[in-house]
Amino acid sequence: EEIAYEKAGIAKSNKPMIYGDTVAVPIIEKQANLVDAKLVVRDREFSIQKEANQFSWAGVEHTIEAIQIPEHWAQGEINNLATSLAAIESYNSSLLPTTELLNNILKDFFIPGRFELIKSGTNWVLDVAHNPAAAKNFRKRLSTLNIKQNNIMIFSMMKDKNLDLFINVFKDIISDWVVCKMNTERSYTTLELEKKLARLGIDNIKVMESTEEAFKYVENLEPISDNIIVSGSFELVGPAKQYLNQKRY
Structure with missing residues (x-):
């Protein structure tokens, strides 16, 4: 909770704050309300769900379906992807990738030092x-x-x-x-x-x-x-x- 309180210090007035977790939401929400930030929370305003062998992302107003997740990913990477897409949507939804573009990006995607x-x-x-x-x-x-x-x-x-x-x-x-x-x-x-x-x-x-x-x-x-x-x-x-x-x- 202490860490959540400190992290929430980045909240800015009338700006979106994307929260990619589901724990300590009341603390994050309290801090967002103090500065009138627009809080967007995973599994509330946006989510990602598995459908057969693919995934579907749903944001506030947009969706991306048939997402092909890399085989070595775990839930942490999947949640991070959902949060990143939510951030793009909040900033400028016209920048959201199509299913084809997103899958091409994910096919060769990796972060040095992460798995x-x-x-x-x-x-x-x-x-x-x-x-x-x-x-x-x-x-x-x-x-x-x-x-x-x-x-x-x-x-x-x-x-x-x-x-x-x-x-x-x-x-x-x-x-x-x-x-x-x-x-x-x-x-x-x-x-x-x-x-x-x-x-x-x-x-x-x-x-x-x-x-x-x-x-x-x-x-x-x-x-x-x-x-x-x-x-x-x-x-x-x-x-x-x-x-x-x-x-x-």
Whole structure:
């Protein structure tokens, strides 16, 4: 609720404010009313629904049908798409894409660092998820890969994040955990990460003092795991992308 209150501070008088969630709506609504903003809420003023193997979006005054969602998307990405379309409609509905144009965009659409798949000896899966909701969404996307249990996770987080809730999302698919300190004072130390994992009943833990050491370590493992999963922070995924790009070129 505190976060919702802070986020609602962006509300402007007589301007639309698009809210792409369904929690803490009364708090958002209260803030919008204080400045006379025009609140547009998911599953109230706009929505997206699955129909057979396609999706249909309904806005305040417009609809887009027969949307083909990418196969590796989870509900988080679908909700974000619905919210983006609502924002376009609120700004200038003439800019809304046709079904054909939208499907062409979605066919090759991806956000770097979000469920980014990189082949480098083995499969690397990079995602900047750093809170429980994002972790659950990432976990659902991983299930679309028919992922098994022999996976390594390179993991680190900022000190203000909830380690327990994040770690528990992945416990059933991670065989080995590699923890490292990121290049920021806001990062948990390796000792803090190791202790937290141990308290949650995890014992296959390897401690590395830097992100680069962690990346090199997992690449030299024999036998290699099914997937190398990198998640927990932008400050971890960014260096992973840089490391893999340097190897590629």
